[in-house]
Amino acid sequence: MALPTYEEVIAKWDPVLGLEVHVELNTQSKMFCSCATEFGAAPNTQTCPVCLALPGALPVVNEKAIESTILIGLALNCKIAPYSRFARKNYFYPDMPKNFQISQYDEPICFDGYVDVEIETEEGAKQFRIEIERVHMEEDTGKSLHVGGATGRIHGADYSLLDYNRAGIPLVEIVTKIVPGTGKYAPEVAKAYVAELRDILRGLKVSDVKMEQGSLRCDANVSLKPIGSDVLGTRSETKNVNSLRSVERAIRGEMIRHAELLNDGKKVKQETRHFQEDTGLTRSGRSKEQAEDYRYFPDPDLVPVTPAASWIEELRASLPERPSLRRKRLKEEWNVPDKEMAAMINADVLDIVEATVLMGADPTKARTWWLGEISRIANEKELPIAELAITPAHVAELVELVAKGELTDKLARQVVEGVVAGEGTPSEVVAKRGIKVVNDDGALMAAIEKVCAEQAETAEKVRGGHLPAAGALIGAVMKETKGQADAARVRELLLGHLGH
């Protein structure tokens, strides 16, 4: 039977989501020992007796990690537990050399919060509240490299190689309550939630929040129930979802997969699935039919965390502006239409546009460059916009050069191309490429006379008072001067030439 289309799925089924997001904190040292946390270091150069689980080594909590976790909880409108403990999650898998991971079980440090997200729908902007069940502290695991068998896959591997540099890096897990009622917008809501979390965490400066480096990772739980039913369906948990776009794709894909099974009268298996970036599909992982038994118990090597109420209030007072409020403020300050604002958020250029504006650029001009030409180049190169060689300072300079009449928009696009190619700042590119506006009225007049002679009929119309016809002539003059002329000056001279 053919896969149902997304429209067929949502006509019959109501999705229920649950999202678990893991965030690596950006502390200098690990959660329970003083090893460095640098990304990409040579294998096993950031380990010690504690994170290698050598006998007798004792963990000590990183106070910055506690502070960061409380900040996250506060930013997500959570309550902060006056008393919480660490627990051992026992399992046998070599990504943790201790045979357990230090986590939190029934006493998470933050609980009962919410995040509001807004998405664009056919009926206009719509807000959804995502309730947060808990925010707890734990440690990240080591990295496994599976050798032999199918490349890089655990199934059929001959053996595995372990690098424990990442083992023990502070990790915060943010778990939502079940999210019902998103209907056909489920994939967009999930994406907006992860984007909002990322923006909040970035604002708090507690994590690098780089999904592509794994410092922000999302597991998406999806189930379907018949529309109108109160009975939850069986869920699947998709791991490996490492970009915002993938969050959306993974959930959409799982909704279609579940619906296909259910439409055929089959059952959805409760299992872990792995998202595959290339196909957008998930493949089966561990089956979860047997409830896992991690034999959690309080870690006897660690003492309770009891943050003072005064400290919590101090941290609350230090919270930065909430991203949703910031967006609202910027929208008003810059006078941006809804659609353009949504486009900026979607293209993830808000920070970069703000930085450009702070360097003195006009907000509309700054936005146009980043959303237009520069986004186009980023798409073409299939790179995130932040990885292009062009910076907010470059764009601010570019906007200024155009405003001073030293560049036309068309020439400025050539300059952008040069900056992206690594030829230097806009002024350097202008100098190197010899780009300049034709300011020589004599040269412009020659072009104008030539064009008016070639298009005598149109020129006559303009002379007779039909001004809209001047556009075609101006265009031809710009073409004649290879875009190096200032269109406004051309217009002025042309109209003068034709008796206006």
Next chain:
Amino acid sequence: MSSLSRDDVAKLAGLARIEMTEAELVELSSQFGLILDAVARVQEMDLSGVKATSHPQPLENVARPDVVHPSLSPEDALSGAPAQEDSRFRVPQILGEAE
């Protein structure tokens, strides 16, 4: 008297990855029963208002500043490893084909 069945002990042994003989499973199930009975006596007392203890010392908030100290060299880190390759710990295949 509380007791654990032989199957309970077998399950626990499985979770803890400890291989046990049939005789050991039977022997331990009665020993576990004795231990549970001893601990159960605590439940007879009124402990409302007593916080659960997870650490022998009445300590809270023991933490360290976020400062990096030098790590082991990879050679030292790997010196006790039964097998290694490319500066990484080499471990046997993790999951069977079936799983």
